Amino acid sequence: MRRRTLLAGAALGLGLTLSGTAMAQDKTKACFVYVGPIGDGGWTYQHHQGLLAVQEAFGDKVETAYQENVPEGADAERVLTQMALSGCDIIFTTSFGFMDATNAVAAKFPDVKFEHATGYKREHPNVATYNARFYEGRAVMGTIAGRMTKSNKIGYIASFPIPEVIQGINSSFIHARKVNPDVTISVVWAYTWFDPAKEADAAKALIEQGVDVILSHTDSTAPLAELAKTPGTIGFGQASDMAEYKPSPRVSSIIDNWAPYYIKRVGAVIDGTWEQADAWEGIAGGEVEIGEITEAVPAEVKAEAEAMRDAIAAGSYHPFTGPLNKQDGTPWLAEGETASDGDLLGMSFYVEGIEGDIPK
Amino acid sequence: MDLTAINPAVLIASLMVAAVPIMLAATGELVVEKAGVLNLGVEGMMIMGAVYGLAIAVEAESPVVGFVAAAAGGAALSLIFAFLTQVLLANQVATGLALTLFGLGLSSLIGQGYVGIKPPPTPRLDFGPLTDIPVLGTILFRHDPVVYLSVLIIAAVWALLKFTRAGLILRAVGENHDAAHALGYKVQRIRLLAILFGGAMAGLGGAYISLVRVPQWTDGITAGAGWIALAIVVFASWKPWRILLGAYLFGGITVLQLNLQAAGARIPVEYLSMSPYLITILVLVIMSADRGRAALNAPAALGRNFHASR
Numbered sequence: 001m002r003r004r005t006l007l008a009g010a011a012l013g014l015g016l017t018l019s020g021t022a023m024a025q026d027k028t029k030a031c032f033v034y035v036g037p038i039g040d041g042g043w044t045y046q047h048h049q050g051l052l053a054v055q056e057a058f059g060d061k062v063e064t065a066y067q068e069n070v071p072e073g074a075d076a077e078r079v080l081t082q083m084a085l086s087g088c089d090i091i092f093t094t095s096f097g098f099m100d101a102t103n104a105v106a107a108k109f110p111d112v113k114f115e116h117a118t119g120y121k122r123e124h125p126n127v128a129t130y131n132a133r134f135y136e137g138r139a140v141m142g143t144i145a146g147r148m149t150k151s152n153k154i155g156y157i158a159s160f161p162i163p164e165v166i167q168g169i170n171s172s173f174i175h176a177r178k179v180n181p182d183v184t185i186s187v188v189w190a191y192t193w194f195d196p197a198k199e200a201d202a203a204k205a206l207i208e209q210g211v212d213v214i215l216s217h218t219d220s221t222a223p224l225a226e227l228a229k230t231p232g233t234i235g236f237g238q239a240s241d242m243a244e245y246k247p248s249p250r251v252s253s254i255i256d257n258w259a260p261y262y263i264k265r266v267g268a269v270i271d272g273t274w275e276q277a278d279a280w281e282g283i284a285g286g287e288v289e290i291g292e293i294t295e296a297v298p299a300e301v302k303a304e305a306e307a308m309r310d311a312i313a314a315g316s317y318h319p320f321t322g323p324l325n326k327q328d329g330t331p332w333l334a335e336g337e338t339a340s341d342g343d344l345l346g347m348s349f350y351v352e353g354i355e356g357d358i359p360k
Numbered sequence: 361m362d363l364t365a366i367n368p369a370v371l372i373a374s375l376m377v378a379a380v381p382i383m384l385a386a387t388g389e390l391v392v393e394k395a396g397v398l399n400l401g402v403e404g405m406m407i408m409g410a411v412y413g414l415a416i417a418v419e420a421e422s423p424v425v426g427f428v429a430a431a432a433g434g435a436a437l438s439l440i441f442a443f444l445t446q447v448l449l450a451n452q453v454a455t456g457l458a459l460t461l462f463g464l465g466l467s468s469l470i471g472q473g474y475v476g477i478k479p480p481p482t483p484r485l486d487f488g489p490l491t492d493i494p495v496l497g498t499i500l501f502r503h504d505p506v507v508y509l510s511v512l513i514i515a516a517v518w519a520l521l522k523f524t525r526a527g528l529i530l531r532a533v534g535e536n537h538d539a540a541h542a543l544g545y546k547v548q549r550i551r552l553l554a555i556l557f558g559g560a561m562a563g564l565g566g567a568y569i570s571l572v573r574v575p576q577w578t579d580g581i582t583a584g585a586g587w588i589a590l591a592i593v594v595f596a597s598w599k600p601w602r603i604l605l606g607a608y609l610f611g612g613i614t615v616l617q618l619n620l621q622a623a624g625a626r627i628p629v630e631y632l633s634m635s636p637y638l639i640t641i642l643v644l645v646i647m648s649a650d651r652g653r654a655a656l657n658a659p660a661a662l663g664r665n666f667h668a669s670r
Contacts, residue, residue: 037578039475069579155622186622191633196576197569197583201378205618208370221476222576229481244478356624 030054030266031088032066033079035095036194036219043193043219043239044068046256047094047117053259054266062266072097080105084112090269092262093117095193096162103127113274115265118164120345125276130261133282134164135171135344136312137254138215139319140290140305141236142175144252145183145213147301148234152182155206157199157216157223158189161358163347165217170351171319172215175308177353186211189359196222207233224249234296241291252305253291260286280341283313320344325352366619369498371612376499376507377573379611381406381565381582383510385589386596386603387517388561393593394521395554396534396661400456401441403586404463405559406566409434411467413567414479414577423482427506427567434563435556437463442555446548449665464580474577482506482572506568511604513561518600530554534659537666547666562586591640595647597657606643613639 032051036044048066055064065088070079076098083091084105090113093102099119106114106124114127122129145154154176158165169187176183186209188202199218203226206214214235216223221242227235227249237243237253261279268274281287290309293302311317320343322333327350333339350358385402392399412433417426441459444450485508487501521527530550532540537547569585570577588610596602617632625632 037475039477041476045476186624188618188621191630194578195583196574196578197581200574200576201614201618202622204374205615205622208367208374208619209622211622220576220578221478222574225478225575359628359630 027061027063028058028090028266028270029063029065029088030262030269031083031086031091032064033070033076033083033091033093033095033098034066034068035070035072035097037068038066040194040219041221041240041242041244042237043256044094046240047092047258050258050262054262057263058266058270061270070098073101076101077105080114081108084109088112090115090266090274096160096164113265113269122276122278128265128275128277128279130265130277130279131164132256132258132287133280134254134256134288135167135319136282137288137290138168138171139175139312140309141215141252141254142172143179143305143308144236144293144297144301145172145215146176146178146180147304148251148297149176149180149183149213150232151210151212152180152184153209153211154183154185155203155209155211155214156185156187157202157206157214157218158187159193159218160191161189161348161360163345166347166350166358167344168215168217169354170347173354174324174351175319179304185354187354187356190218192218194219196220196225199223200226203227203235221245237291243291246292247294248296250294251296252293255289255291257287257289283309284315326350327352327354366616366623369495371615371619372499373502375608375612375615377503377611378615379607380507380510381568381573381585382589382592382610383603383607384513384565384568385562385586386592386607387510387514387600388558388565389589389593390596390598390600390603391517391521391530391561392554392558393662394534394598394659395530395551396537396659396664396666397445397551397555398452398456398663399438399441399459399555399558400453400590401438401459401463401586402558402562402589403582403584404460405434405437405562406463406569406586406589407467407580407582408437408463409563409566410570410581411471411474411566411577412563414477414570414575415470415474417479417567417571418474418477421480423480423571426479426571427564430563430567430571431560432563434561434566435559438555438559438562441559442552445665446551446555449667452663452665460586468579471577471579476576479571479575481575504572506564506572514600514604521600531659534661537661537664541666541668547668551666562589565589588636588640591644595640595643597647598659599657609643610636610640 034044038044038048051064067079070076092115094117096118099121102114102116103121103123106127116129118131119129156169173185190198190202199220199222203223207230212233216238224235224245227233234249234251237250239256241253241255242250318338320339322337323335324333326332385406389402409430413426413430416429417423444455445452482504484504490501491497529545533547533550541547592606595606613636617635
């Protein structure tokens with residue numbers, strides 16, 4: 001009797017699964033791979049907001065799935081393969097370190113579309129890349145940092161020595177120096193995207209060095225939590241608004257808004273018009289937003305930062321405009337010349353004025 | 361590099377803070393080992409303390425309640441260890457390792473809903489004008505209560521082990537459980553209490569990480585602090601005050617390496633990041649080189665199970 005009940009149960013279960021797959025075939029399945037937890041309040045949180053926007057925009061036409069905390073490396077390949085096998089039509093891999101795994105898995109599943117964030121490898125026709133011009137946001141933050149620092153020391157918590165991060169350091173520094181010629185920048189390499197303990201320690205060390213404005217290029221809110229303990233120091237929301245630290249220490253933020261891009265690309269899969277692409281939008285395209293500048297910032301500094309934002313959005317100003325020299329003093333950009341995208345994507349040097357070396 | 365940018369007073373103040381979690385956990389483990397039990401589950405108990413402390417502090421909106429809950433949580437997990445090793449006489453090494461793995465997994469499950477949430481702040485103790493004394497004020501009088509508590513606990517453990525009858529009994533159980541049993545002491549009960557104390561201390565240490573140092577929850581937040589605590593017990597050759605020394609040394613190097621980086625030292629970051637662990641290994645090697653002395657200090661019945669019928 002018991003065995004029969006079990007069998008019946010199993011059969012029922014099997015039936016359900018089968019009908020489940022049958023139904024799924026009408027729907028487009030969009031899958032997301034996250035490097036951190038959704039609750040990081042930063043990078044991954046914003047990508048998840050994008051997923052929710054996709055679900056909202058297409059309703060019953062799409063099914064979404066995601067996996068959090070996927071390590072960059074061999075595990076990523078396993079997760080991607082599993083997703084491709086489970087019927088995903090388009091997979092977004094949302095960290096630089098997933099680059100090789102994305103291309104390797106894409107080779108095995110030519111019918112599945114892959115979208116890799118912040119990378120540059122598109123080895124197969126079914127791999128697209130997308131990125132945002134975070135350095136434009138850094139120009140605005142750098143302006144505020146240069147004006148707000150009293151010790152003339154700003155700090156930067158960097159993750160990995162990759163072009164995207166180096167662009168951020170350079171852009172922040174150039175614009176801080178532009179408004180405050182005495183400013184210096186200390187860079188701490190955390191070698192992680194998400195490790196609140198390490199990020200907090202790094203922020204603490206910077207504060208102990210007399211730094212009073214910290215920019216972070218890691219994903220958690222921990223640096224802001226550390227800044228909140230020391231009056232007179234400020235920081236910025238990174239990747240997400242991090243509004244819970246308003247009005248200080250979080251005085252403004254760079255918000256990554258992935259929703260429009262995700263909706264566009266998933267829509268293209270539904271229509272069958274998806275094509276390989278390399279998207280790199282900035283403030284003008286709405287992918288990079290500047291969060292509210294709080295009352296902790298004087299009105300004239302706020303106006304200056306907003307003018308910078310608007311000039312970048314209008315295309316009348318490029319954050320990397322000459323004359324700019326490399327760290328060793330060799331000329332990079334002549335007067336009025338702007339950096340090409342190729343230069344930016346391969347950026348592996350500090351600009352003149354930054355001390356220290358980029359780790360290899 | 362600008363070494364003058366590193367202010368020694370600030371450095372000492374922050375190494376005291378950095379050392380608190382391992383110091384608390386190591387003090388607890390010292391008592392456990394003094395009773396003759398080797399509990400390798402410190403990491404697991406710490407992380408359980410970290411997650412309980414944060415979760416309860418957030419729900420109760422009080423860091424004090426959080427710390428108490430963390431101690432209770434760590435002790436509760438150590439109860440599993442006590443049951444397995446003292447009642448079922450399971451192997452202590454294997455049980456301790458299992459406890460760590462279990463704690464890491466369970467904490468991750470409990471912590472799911474608490475990622476990225478801010479715990480209520482733990483206030484500093486107010487020493488009034490003392491805070492403004494140059495150098496000394498920075499080093500000694502600008503901390504939260506747990507920093508002082510951790511030193512007080514070491515003093516209390518030292519006094520208990522050295523001067524009281526209870527301490528003598530605890531050491532007797534750890535040195536020779538058969539003799540202690542013959543004298544009429546309840547070996548298992550005493551060990552159980554020691555294990556519970558160890559769990560509570562590890563829990564407190566963990567909560568200090570999630571409530572004060574970071575302050576946030578994320579999977580694996582203790583990042584190996586429990587293992588360092590175990591190493592520090594050996595480093596201290598089972599003497600309470602040397603735990604203070606070991607913890608400050610480790611905490612000091614952890615803080616110093618970040619400060620060196622921020623000051624622009626031209627040493628590859630990778631070496632700086634591994635330096636606290638390298639120093640720990642180095643000290644352990646030096647300590648163990650003199651085999652006779654190290655062995656003399658270790659409790660004789662360490663890691664051996666006791667059964668009255670034998």
